[in-house]
Amino acid sequence: MEEEDQQKVADLIKELVIRLRSQNPNSESHPPTPNTPEFQSSLRYAFRLISSRLNPSVAPDAAAIAESTKRRLATQGKSSQALTFADLYTKFASKTGPGSVNNKWAVVYLLKIISEDRKNGKTQLDSSVLLPNLGFNDAESGKESRVLVGRGNKEKGWNNGVLLVSKDPENLREIAFREYVNLIKEENEVSEEVLVRDVLYACQGIDGKYVKFDSSADGYALSDLIKVPRATRIMVRKLCELGWLFRKVKGYISESMDGFPSEDVGTVGQAFCAALQDELSDYYKLLAVLEAQSMNPIPLVSETASSGNYLSLRRLSVWFAEPMVKMRLMAVLVDKCRVLRGGAMAGAIHLHAQHGDPLVHEFMGRLLRRVCSPLFEMVRSWVLEGELDDVFAEFFVVGQPVKAESLWREGYMLHAGMLPSFISQSLAQRILRTGKSINFLRVCCEDRGWADAATEAAAAAGTTTRRWGLGYGESDALESLVDGAAKRVDKHLLDVIYNQYKFKEHCLAIKRYLLLGQGDFVQYLMDIVGPELSEPANTISSFQLAGLLETAIRASNAQYDDRDILDRLKVKMMPHGTGDRGWDVFSLEYDARVPLDTVFTESVMTKYLRIFNFLWKLRRVEHALIGIWKTMKPNCITSRSFMKLPHAVKLQLLSTLRRCQVLWDEMNHFVSNLQYYIMFEVLEVSWSHFLDEMEVAKDLDDLLAAHEKYLHSIVEKSLLGERSQTLYNSLFALFDLILKFRSHADRLSEGINELQARTMESSLPSRDKSKTKKRSNDRSSEPGSWISEGRKALTQRAGEFLRNMGQDLDTLSKEYSSLLEDFISKLPMQQHVDLKFLLFRLDFTEFYSQLRPST
């Protein structure tokens, strides 16, 4: 079988060679003769060729081969032929069974190769005529030819068309089409060198020839028309991310620089832009170097190997790694900072600086130093000079125009939104207070000494007062500067307040006069203004009262006080309604001038006023009780003069008096204990605490807090707080009752006096009591009501009067004990610890607590 096949193959090949040779146009002249040497050599050649390639280089897949052939036809523009071919092939492939071709793929493949060879052969035919030596080379390398080689071939194709087949219309069209495809291909096929250049352009935000900014995709990309491998396309895209980021950063910078004066970018924003600009100029340098390098070939050791250019896309990606990180960071910052300003911006950037990568860390540090420098400069000038040079409202201290007295409390605020996170809240508070102190000294105290303190502080902190002395990351330096300045400025401020403005003295004066600490003064004042204040409020002149106040001062030890302090003490009439008595509207006022009105603000003075009113009322009640005591001392009344009275009346008189005395005693117990409590448990204790705290106060805030605490404790303990509102009300009811008792007691004593006078008149006309005498004279002028009616009538009247008084006293006493009961029962419900002492004092003998269960 083998041999038979071999024989058959040999026969067929021989036949083939004969056929081919006979077809050959050149050898047409001499007909094929199997015995010529040429024929023999051709045959040998054919055998050698066949035996040299035993295995096909492609997979025996007929369908795939047919498909590729079809596609080739289609790309050559012969689409109708391609269709016909496909049709034929399907028919050919469907022929099966005996008689059909077995190796179908081989046949198709054979046809394909022959056709390709023929085509190449045609071109080669021409080239071999023109350039006989190059023709073979071209054909040989044609299969692997890439861009450059391909181009050469195509040129020849063009020439071919012109020279050989220009007359054939079909060929002309084919060739024209081929030429067009070549042109497109030439245009669209891009060498890497060009791509590198384009990428470098794109990274500077410039559109290259092929790499352009695509606004729909929002990024740089190779245009779709260009044929490059997918991998290259992706790489170009990746590299061009840098260009996209650059555009963003650059856009931000130019945007904020252009809109600088009109829109408020702020100094921090400007610093940020400048820092970004610097980073970008570094980046430009890198790009310039890269661009210069990109043209140079790589120096190789061997000259023979053709080296590519220095920069390939791949190399570029290595070069871009570091700038990419930076640029990404910048883009992120730009995104984040677009809406932020000032301190908030610095804070946002600071958040990004917390990074483990040393590259990023160092980069951010550099950026932040630039960004924060305006901010630190503001801090410095604020802390050392008290100047708020913040045109764009970027600083975390905000000033607002206020009156001098509220400068300290409301003049300057911390703006939390502008506080960068690397400055702690407490440090910010200290910064705020230091600058505020300086401003306070300057505006309110008109003091110049703070400058020395500030200079000293700056010297101590190590930085001189020169500008730009501080930077980001030197938080220790900042802290020590602020601390030093704060310590010195605060100390200076307190010195000024204590020594120059005599804060302590003023506090003491307020305690003495407003809180009624100066006993003799109060007593005297009460004595002389008492009659005046009993008048209706609208008839009282405050000038007259001021005169009385002056008199009281001069009559008491208060006259030895500082004149400046006494001048500030004034009478104040509160607004009054109809029916108000002088007592209701009278009060004293202390005029705390600048700068002390920072401490003694209006609200503070209102509190003082409330306390004063309370104390004044308490004093008045006490004063009233003392007045009763004066007139009704037992030894004043139970004189022998009543001996002559009938026994019954005398008994009645004594019992009424006794009842009155008992009630008085009860009231006196209550009032004096309350008075004692207020004086010693409340005022003095709070004062002593206040003094202690004043000693240790380091700054004005401490002082304010101490004073606030002092005032608050007084208010709370004297039942003026909100929680003890009901207690306070019942206390006032008690006071009113006591005052009512006083008027009753006055009437009683008056009645008794008159009775006494009458009885005396009848027995001892010459009694050396001027008052009684005068009164008796008055009475005697009108022919006597009592005398004329005789003794009996007198006794009767006295009895009636005393009975009435006794009943009144009874009701008063009942009312009083119920009110007191109420008050005492409410007292333990107060939360305040010190009120326990009041209860303890009032109920020392447990008289009331024993009484209560019974009722």
Added chain:
Amino acid sequence: MYLATRSPLLNMDADAAKIARESLELAFQMSNILDTGLDRHTLSILIALCDLGLNPEALAAVVKELRREVVPVPPSDAARPVL
């Protein structure tokens, strides 16, 4: 007519001969479309060789070489034996 050289075909029945003829016809048409320049006879020889299992690449090379061979004959006849 050259199908006669393929001796087994002679023994085949009419169907097989018909299929063979049609196949050859189809192959010839494809060959024309592809512009191979082969005539029917040569093609039938080549198909026969392919059916015998010869490498089509080798056959194509033979066709190409023998066609071209005559071209360089005039300039350099002496060079050919080297090939």
